[in-house]
Amino acid sequence: MKHLAGRLGTLLAVLAVIGLLPRLTRTDPALTILHARYADRPPTPETLDAIRAETGLDGGAAHVLGDWLGGLLHGDLGTSWVSGQPVAPEVTAALGVSLTLMGVSLAVALLLAAALCAGTLRRGARRRIVTARAGAGAAVLAALPEFLLAAVLATVVAVQLGWLPALGWGAPEQLVLPALAMGIPAGALLGRLLDDALPAAFAEPWARAAAAGGLPGRRVARHALRRTLPGLLPQLGLAVVGLTGGAVAVETLYAIPGLGGTALAAALAQDLPVLQACVLLLLLLGVTAGAAARLAARALLGPALREGALPALVPPALPARRLLTAGAVALAVLLAAVTVAGLLRDPLHVDAAARLAGPSAAHPFGTDSLGRDVLARLGHGAARTVLTAVAVCAVTLLLGLLLGAVRAGALTESANALPAVLGGLVVAGVAGPGPWGAAVAVAALAWAPLAAHTSALYAQERAAPHLAAARSMGAGRLHLARRHLLPAVVPPVLRHAVLRVPAVALALASLGFLGLGARPPAPEWGRMLSENLPYAERAPWSVLAPAAALAALGALSVLTATAVRGRARGLAGAA
Structure with missing residues (x-):
């Protein structure tokens, strides 16, 4: 209660x-x-x-x-400040479009998740040794933001190959690219989590007993799938919440008249009644998805919901992965080299004679529509984005430690379930677009994972025997905090905050892509991508260069976290 x-x-x-x-x-x-x-x-x-x-x-x-x-x-959502028309009919029509897009995107996500774990289920049904196979590839796909996939798909599939339309809404083929852009990250995340959980389910005593008793392998596989689904349904709810945030960028890029595009246009025009209605509906969609996921989990568990009736799945220990570590180091060195090379150039110099020039010795990554060097803008944009991300992570570290210590569980879960894009829209409606607003929007939500980590470590340390012994010997609260609690809680959470720097940088880039971050002519990776998209056919390098940088940043985030996690589990298993 x-x-x-x-x-x-x-x-x-x-x-x-x-x-x-x-x-x-x-x-x-x-x-x-x-x-x-x-x-x-x-x-x-x-x-x-x-x-x-x-x-x-x-x-x-x-x-x-x-x-x-x-x-x-009374069903009245107000009157638009810009058009003077009632808001309800406009957002109701936009809601229908967004629900259609989100439904198809969710179907794509479920199909991809099923494909990623199909091999594990087949091996389990044949009673072979079951190991997770989705691996780092699925994790990298899950880390790629929707706006990046949408931009790459529009550039390559629609513009360069001409297979599908790049803009519009109404025809079935116009739904394919937006649904892929929104569904692939969610499906990769769900598929990897399910693939990681299935080996633990097949290794439980009930599965071994069923196999020894002659139960068909396919039935055992179905029961293993049902065994893992309740723990993943909350993640499915979060994936739907992520679709609401991704819809803003994807609908804007593909000119889809949905809630996301309507909300962004209202935020930029300061049409707050329309923005209020859109953000409210997007928030309700996320809350409804989370509640439905929890109810479905309870229904799947049934009588086993009683505390202690069903143990938690324990994934197998992962060895330290040298290949992942090498990949993370290689990407970090590559991004650092590009940044240093770009910092040596002028990102604001305009050469009208070299507009949309291809890669050359003078311009290794080509030029943009104004004749500015793409490498220079990449380097300066990286420095700007990374420094801002480090500052945001420092703020979120302090917020996470404070709110995690006071056990703000409900607030933490709510903030963790809100996409940064929604926060960016609200901040833009209050203060207008700008780099500070984007940083505030990301910081206002990015503290939640750190607070959850702090809360778990704090509860674990308070129950430790050495703390009870120190308390029985007369240690005061200040001594316990300084000598026991802080040394046990702060270093792991600090390492967690450092690992989140690339993810925060991607969140800032997504707001920049939407025009809610740094203003022109400041170099910023997300804005570079959106500025150069109209020239994707004539100068694809101007789009693919920032897209590749953002993809490398997402891959670096995943590889670093996976390598650190694998090394930690390997050391724990050895101990």
């Missing part, structure tokens, strides 16, 4: 923030409405006061929040 109350309180707090967006924004809503609807009127105080009275923005925060919540209860 306490956990449910915490979740409900967090949801109400998020709703309050969404409802108060018109009061939180740093711009005057009346000016936004005046410029959008009555451009011929001067912004006199009388005119602005009349607009505030007409739209109900002349009251305080409680009045604005009450009006918005009251409208929700």
Whole structure:
């Protein structure tokens, strides 16, 4: 009950923030409405006061929040500040488009997950030694952001090969590339988790007894699959939440009239009633997916849900993988070399005579549409993105340690289930697009995994016998924290925060791709990708260079984490 109350309180707090967006924004809503609807009127105080009275923005925060919540209860989502039309019909139509895209993307994800674990299930059905095979390849696919896959698919499949349309909505073939871009990362994640869990299920005593008793191998495989699914259903819920965040970039890139594209356009235009409705619906989609996943897990477990009736699956220990470590080092060296080479060049120098020039000795990675050197912009963009990511990780480390120590479980789970893109849209609606807003949006959500790690280590250390012995000898709270708790909790969480730097950099790049990060002409990898997409047919190198850099960053994140995890498990098994 306490956990449910915490979740409900967090949801109400998020709703309050969404409802108060018109009061939180740093711009005057009346000016936004005046410029959008009555451009011929001067912004006199009388005119602005009349607009505030007409739209109900002349009251305080409680009045604005009450009006918005009251409208929700009656199905009224407000009136657009830009068009002056009711918001509900627009977002309802967009919701139908997004649900269709998300449904097909989820089908792609499930098919890919089934393909990744099919070999493991076949070996288990034939009673052979079962080991996970999805490996680092699936992990790298899972780490690639949707906007990157969408850009590469549009450049290669649609523009270069001409197999499928790159824009639009309505025809079945226009659904293929967006669904692949959103479904592949989610499917790779689910497939790898399922493939990692199946060997432990086949190694349990019940599976051995069933095989010894002559139960058909296919039936054992089905039971093993059912045994692993409840633990993975929460991840399926998070994958659906990830689809809501990915929809913003994918719908924008492919010109799909869904909730994501509508929300981004509203955030950039400061049309806060439309942004409120879109973010609310995207949030409700994520909450509904998470609740459905938990209910499905309870239904699959059945009577075994009782505490202690079914032990947790323990994945097999992984040896330290030298190949993964070598791959991580090679990628890190390559990215460092590109960064250093780019830093030696001017990223803002414009050579009009060399617009969209191909790779050459003077420009190893070619030039963009303005004649700027792509290598220079990659190098300076890497420095900017990595430094910002390090600063964000430092902030999230402090937040994670503090909130993890106070056991903010419900808040941690809620923040962990929200895509960074939604945070970026809300911050853009309040403060407008900019690098600081992107950093704040990522930091506001990226602390959750560190807080969960801190909370688990803190609980484990408090139950340790040496702490009880120190307490019995008269040690005070300050001594226990300084000599026992902090040395046991801070170093592992610090290493976790360092490992998250590439993931945070990718989140910042995704907001830059959407135009919510650094403003032109600042070099930033995500913005480079979006700026050069219109020239993908004439100069594919201008798109593929930042895409390759982002893909290498995602691969580096996965390989480093996997190598560290494998080495830690190998050392634990040896001990």
